[in-house]
Amino acid sequence: MNSKRNALPKLENFRRIVVKVGSSLLVEKTGGLKEAWLKALVDDVATLHKAGADILVVSSGAIAMGRGVLKLGRRPLELEEAQAAASVGQIALARVWAEALAGHGIIAAQVLLTYGDTEERRRYLNARATLGTLLAHRAIPVINENDTVATQEIRYGDNDRLAARVGTMASADCVVLLSDIDGLFTAPPQKDPGAAFVPVVPRITAEIEAMAGGAASELSRGGMMTKIEAAKIATSGGATMLIANGTVEHPLRSVREGRRCSWFLSPSTPVTARKRWIGGTLEPRGTLSVDEGAASAMRAGKSLLPAGVRRVEGSFNRGDCVVVRSLEGGEIARGLVAYDAIDAVQIAGRSTRDIEAILGYSGRKEIIHRDDLVMSGDGAIG
Numbered sequence: 001m002n003s004k005r006n007a008l009p010k011l012e013n014f015r016r017i018v019v020k021v022g023s024s025l026l027v028e029k030t031g032g033l034k035e036a037w038l039k040a041l042v043d044d045v046a047t048l049h050k051a052g053a054d055i056l057v058v059s060s061g062a063i064a065m066g067r068g069v070l071k072l073g074r075r076p077l078e079l080e081e082a083q084a085a086a087s088v089g090q091i092a093l094a095r096v097w098a099e100a101l102a103g104h105g106i107i108a109a110q111v112l113l114t115y116g117d118t119e120e121r122r123r124y125l126n127a128r129a130t131l132g133t134l135l136a137h138r139a140i141p142v143i144n145e146n147d148t149v150a151t152q153e154i155r156y157g158d159n160d161r162l163a164a165r166v167g168t169m170a171s172a173d174c175v176v177l178l179s180d181i182d183g184l185f186t187a188p189p190q191k192d193p194g195a196a197f198v199p200v201v202p203r204i205t206a207e208i209e210a211m212a213g214g215a216a217s218e219l220s221r222g223g224m225m226t227k228i229e230a231a232k233i234a235t236s237g238g239a240t241m242l243i244a245n246g247t248v249e250h251p252l253r254s255v256r257e258g259r260r261c262s263w264f265l266s267p268s269t270p271v272t273a274r275k276r277w278i279g280g281t282l283e284p285r286g287t288l289s290v291d292e293g294a295a296s297a298m299r300a301g302k303s304l305l306p307a308g309v310r311r312v313e314g315s316f317n318r319g320d321c322v323v324v325r326s327l328e329g330g331e332i333a334r335g336l337v338a339y340d341a342i343d344a345v346q347i348a349g350r351s352t353r354d355i356e357a358i359l360g361y362s363g364r365k366e367i368i369h370r371d372d373l374v375m376s377g378d379g380a381i382g
């Protein structure tokens, strides 16, 4: 492949990066922590963070660390045992990250997510808002699957996919999967010595999927196939994905210094991908009719406040997509609504500061936040 180095993306040019770390990179087979490796990775992370990027870490290792503490040996674990090991190991895992980041004066925040948290929009909105707030405070969320409550059916099963989902949820523009190989090859390199390295994947085609070994592969769990699935999620959410070798010390610095790795490019950006999702993919569940003042504020890029809403129709839940119309009925926008219909009816036309007195809880001050709003006429609705 005739890859021009300068045509490839550069890690330091991204503004919000998810870094996924697998158990085997972080934890020794004996259950001990690979301290020197972690310290070197955190140096790399801190360099990007100090240069201004927001960083989110998705870290596995809870089960691997807890397994040692509970003396479960190396045998395959029952689901309950794995969940118990995760709950023991997660405490240690969070602590090592917090300490390592604190060494650079960076605040760590533990976030445990299940599949449902990224699938169901009510919870998705909260998780997204929390991550956004943490990043605004320059903290680094250290994220893992909430293994103790996840059931087998609703588990991610692997943190590659979790990292990609987190990337989309947080509107990250880059998702880095640190792996035990350099990246994608045209065939599994262990089996095929003639396999060529693939430095850049402009689009995930059937041919690319075939390179990963096919869906039926025994080795597919956590292997290249799940990485390609993660790449599909990440790139359709507008992020560039990177697979890089994490077994070296300073894996991110190595990429910056030119070590080979595989880039998966995205056809869009996080903002346009999210707009398309809200405007084009979601079925609207209701309508908010708004006055002219609210309509022009929205056109100027502002959020929709309850005060500007005159009429609420439909039975929607918080997080659903609703259509915003003028009082004459023309569609102005679509967006994810921050209140259930039953509450939206009560706060419509009222001042934000009265919300708590009316509903008995302090909800969000916007009924649709500007980040969750897509205006008609910008091409994303349809």
Ligand code: GLU
Residues within 6 Å of the ligand: 022, 023, 059, 060, 061, 062, 063, 064, 086, 144, 145, 147, 157, 158, 159, 160, 222
């Ligand atoms: N959540 C699991 C753990 O922390 C790891 C899952 C995975 O690596 O895919 O042990």
